[in-house]
Amino acid sequence: MFGDWRQRLLAFRDRLFGGPSAAADPLDEVEVPAEEVAPPGPTELPPERLPLPTKVPPTVSRTSGQIPDRPNDPAPKKSKATRKEKTVDSRPNDGRKAAQKLAPVARVKRLVVGAGRTAKRLVAEHNEKRGGDGLRQPSPRSTGRDQVFLNLGIDFGTSFTKVCFRDVGTEDSFLVTFDATSAHDAMLPSIVAVDKTGTLYTADQAPRGAVLVPYLKMRLAGSPIGEDLPVVDGVDLGSGEATCALASWFLAKVLSRSQEWIRKHERDRLRNRVPVWSANIGVPVEHYDSKAIDTFRRVLGTSWIWVANARLPKTVGEAVTAYLRDVDRLEGEVSDFHAVPEIAAAVQSFVMSRGAVAGIYVYFDIGGGTVDGVAFKFLNRHGERRVNFYSGKVSPLGISALASALGSGSPRDIDEKILKRLVSNGSVEVLADFQHRVRQLVGKVVMTAKQKDGRNWQEDAIQDHQNTRKNIRSLGGLDRTRMTPLVVFLGGGGAPSAWYQTAISSTYDKFGHFGAGVPPYQLLEVAAPRDLDMTGLASSDFRRFAISYGLSIPFGEGPEVGLPSQFADAEPLPVRQNRVADYLDSKDAYD
Numbered sequence: 001m002f003g004d005w006r007q008r009l010l011a012f013r014d015r016l017f018g019g020p021s022a023a024a025d026p027l028d029e030v031e032v033p034a035e036e037v038a039p040p041g042p043t044e045l046p047p048e049r050l051p052l053p054t055k056v057p058p059t060v061s062r063t064s065g066q067i068p069d070r071p072n073d074p075a076p077k078k079s080k081a082t083r084k085e086k087t088v089d090s091r092p093n094d095g096r097k098a099a100q101k102l103a104p105v106a107r108v109k110r111l112v113v114g115a116g117r118t119a120k121r122l123v124a125e126h127n128e129k130r131g132g133d134g135l136r137q138p139s140p141r142s143t144g145r146d147q148v149f150l151n152l153g154i155d156f157g158t159s160f161t162k163v164c165f166r167d168v169g170t171e172d173s174f175l176v177t178f179d180a181t182s183a184h185d186a187m188l189p190s191i192v193a194v195d196k197t198g199t200l201y202t203a204d205q206a207p208r209g210a211v212l213v214p215y216l217k218m219r220l221a222g223s224p225i226g227e228d229l230p231v232v233d234g235v236d237l238g239s240g241e242a243t244c245a246l247a248s249w250f251l252a253k254v255l256s257r258s259q260e261w262i263r264k265h266e267r268d269r270l271r272n273r274v275p276v277w278s279a280n281i282g283v284p285v286e287h288y289d290s291k292a293i294d295t296f297r298r299v300l301g302t303s304w305i306w307v308a309n310a311r312l313p314k315t316v317g318e319a320v321t322a323y324l325r326d327v328d329r330l331e332g333e334v335s336d337f338h339a340v341p342e343i344a345a346a347v348q349s350f351v352m353s354r355g356a357v358a359g360i361y362v363y364f365d366i367g368g369g370t371v372d373g374v375a376f377k378f379l380n381r382h383g384e385r386r387v388n389f390y391s392g393k394v395s396p397l398g399i400s401a402l403a404s405a406l407g408s409g410s411p412r413d414i415d416e417k418i419l420k421r422l423v424s425n426g427s428v429e430v431l432a433d434f435q436h437r438v439r440q441l442v443g444k445v446v447m448t449a450k451q452k453d454g455r456n457w458q459e460d461a462i463q464d465h466q467n468t469r470k471n472i473r474s475l476g477g478l479d480r481t482r483m484t485p486l487v488v489f490l491g492g493g494g495a496p497s498a499w500y501q502t503a504i505s506s507t508y509d510k511f512g513h514f515g516a517g518v519p520p521y522q523l524l525e526v527a528a529p530r531d532l533d534m535t536g537l538a539s540s541d542f543r544r545f546a547i548s549y550g551l552s553i554p555f556g557e558g559p560e561v562g563l564p565s566q567f568a569d570a571e572p573l574p575v576r577q578n579r580v581a582d583y584l585d586s587k588d589a590y591d
Contacts, residue, residue: 148270152176152258152279153345153551156251158217158225159368159400160187160493162545163258164532166552167269173552174266174533175545176258179204183536187544188254190216192246198233198315200249202257211237215369216250218396219243220295221287225369225396235316242316244299245323252303252312255279255337259307279304280551282342284372285392289563296339301330304337338555341563343374344387345550346491349529351378351385351559359463360453361487362446362521364504365547366494371397373441375449388562391448395441397434399494405430416496423499435503442507446486450518454570458483458519480514485522495525495543 149168155161163176163186177186192213193206201210211232215225220243229237236242259277263270283296305326306312313319343363350356358380365372372394379386399419406426408418423431450457461484494500501523508514508521528534528542532549542549550558 146273147276148273149276149278149554150262151552151554152255152277153548153553154251154254154258154279154281155342155345155545155548155551156217156254156281156283157187157190157367157547158215158370158396158398159190161190161254162187162548163254164545164548164552165258165262166554168554172531172533173529173549175537175548176261177536178257178261183534188257190214190250192216192250194232194237194316196232198235198317200246200314200316200319202250202253213237213246216243216247218369220247220299221284221292223396225401233315233317235320237316241320241324244295244302244327245313245319246316247299248303248306248323249313249319251281251300252306255303255307256312278336278554280338280340280345280553280555282345282547282551283339284370284394285341285343285374285389285564286372286394288339288341289389289392289565293339298327298330300337300339301335302326304335305329336555340551340555340558341389341561342372342547343376343389343392344558344561345548345553346546347376347378347387347489347526348550348553348558349532349546350489350526351380351387353529356380356385357463359461359484359487360449360457361463361489362449363489363491364442364445366490366492366497366500367398368400368493369396369398370394370401371438371441371494371500373445375445377449377453385559386562387559388567389564390452390567391445392564393441393444395437397438397441398492399497402434402499405434416494419494419497419499435506438500438503439507439510442504443511443513446507446513446518447516448564450516451569452564452567456517457486458517462486462519480520483519486519488521488523489526490523491526491543491546493544496540 151166151168153164153166153173155163163178164173165176166173175183175186177183178188180186189203191203193201193203193210194213195201195207195210201207203212206212211230213229218225224238231237237246255277259275262275281296281300283293287293287296302323306322311322313322343365346365347361347363356378358378360375360377362373362375372392374392375390377388377390379388403419403422406422408422455462463484488504490501490504505521505523508518514520525540525543526546528539529549532542532545534542537545
């Protein structure tokens with residue numbers, strides 16, 4: 001009668017206990033609709049969703065690409081639940097399989113079944129525990145589809161601000177283009193404009209004749225760029241209080257405009273659901289690891305309060321007053337607006353890919369106003385990723401700063417073609433001085449990391465490639481072609497500039513890094529991830545949005561981060577000496 005022993009056993013149980021309607025055992029499995037089960041977390045992302053890097057030849061070059069695809073993690077083991085479901089799916093078709101096609105199910109253990117505690121409630125409680133630490137948001141599916149969790153990633157650049165947002169439920173990120181006609185122009189100038197009456201505007205909405213306050217981020221860090229600012233409406237725009245108030249107003253404006261843009265262009269995503277907002281903002285590693293981070297956090301918290309209460313100041317005087325009033329309230333306020341090291345966000349797509357190889361790397365973000373450089377050690381211990389920043393340095397050496405040094409009348413409107421023309425016609429002395437300053441930045445970042453790491457980068461495999469030959473001295477001396485190169489990632493709008501590429505790569509010979517134990521540089525670009533919607537952009541444009549994409553990942557879901565101040569210089573390597581043994585120490589061997 002039955003073709004399967006499992007069916008006989010099920011029928012026997014039904015005769016004994018009264019069929020499926022009998023009281024369920026507390027440890028029995030129950031079938032729950034798949035949409036009521038929380039989606040897997042970031043560490044459970046299927047392999048096809050991971051951004052794999054582009055393979056490049058293992059030679060020293062300045063071509064864009066990525067580290068060779070050599071996974072160093074063991075294949076994940078299948079869980080018992082996965083194996084069990086596979087066994088269930090392999091049963092002969094007894095009528096249940098057809099029902100599963102109409103209503104997909106997922107199996108969960110029912111630990112306790114009591115009044116009001118349904119399987120759906122247990123799944124919801126499980127999701128609440130996952131988000132209970134305040135770092136990971138509970139899935140919108142666990143709240144009856146009445147909420148959607150959106151995280152904004154704000155790249156608060158020296159010259160331009162870029163924003164990406166991430167749907168935490170679907171784990172996909174998208175660009176916020178504001179009012180730009182194309183995604184390529186989705187950049188908001190990091191400028192606050194103040195008219196004669198003190199009214200505040202963003203740069204794209206400012207009236208003629210308004211006073212422009214640029215480089216807000218560098219002013220917050222205590223390193224102002226540009227000329228002194230005037231007094232408007234009785235407020236000195238260059239004072240510390242005004243700088244904090246204007247920065248809070250600008251970030252609050254970015255937050256509110258981003259939310260408005262998403263409500264307008266993502267109606268289907270928000271349909272019948274209430275958005276729950278969170279945000280991350282990038283801060284240079286050097287400033288993040290200094291007292292300046294306290295200023296940034298006060299500014300972020302104040303801007304979050306203004307947006308939450310929907311009361312943005314209209315004038316500079318109101319902004320200063322509101323900032324001084326609300327900054328004291330931050331102690332009791334819960335802000336979901338976090339500061340994150342910029343380069344940690346920029347390398348997010350690299351370090352979270354399975355093809356990322358552990359080792360030492362350098363990253364230079366060439367922006368409009370500054371060049372931000374870091375050297376870091378990437379660790380991957382059985383899937384637990386960590387980024388240890390050994391060094392970080394930011395200097396006003398960006399594209400706009402170079403254009404200003406060459407005498408450009410409008411240094412904030414510089415692109416690659418204009419910069420190339422300015423360089424070709426520029427003063428040789430000015431270019432040489434600027435190039436030397438870039439080399440000093442590169443040398444500082446590289447050699448500081450070399451001192452803290454303590455290994456011999458030329459003889460050891462600083463990236464753990466499987467085919468790397470260690471101890472190359474035994475192969476006949478130091479040979480550049482046999483060394484694992486020091487990978488130098490380039491990002492930001494100035495990354496494709498041949499002038500900056502030459503300035504960075506020439507540091508190796510000009511500063512004698514070969515003699516200092518540093519292997520040759522290999523300049524690369526981080527590949528675009530697969531979970532970022534690049535509609536309207538070429539894959540090469542990812543360099544401009546790498547930081548904002550990484551910041552769109554909810555706070556706490558990225559790799560662990562170590563800061564430069566946590567690492568001291570390593571002990572120097574012992575000096576190898578080839579000396580003849582003293583006769584008195586070994587005379588017994590000769591007697």
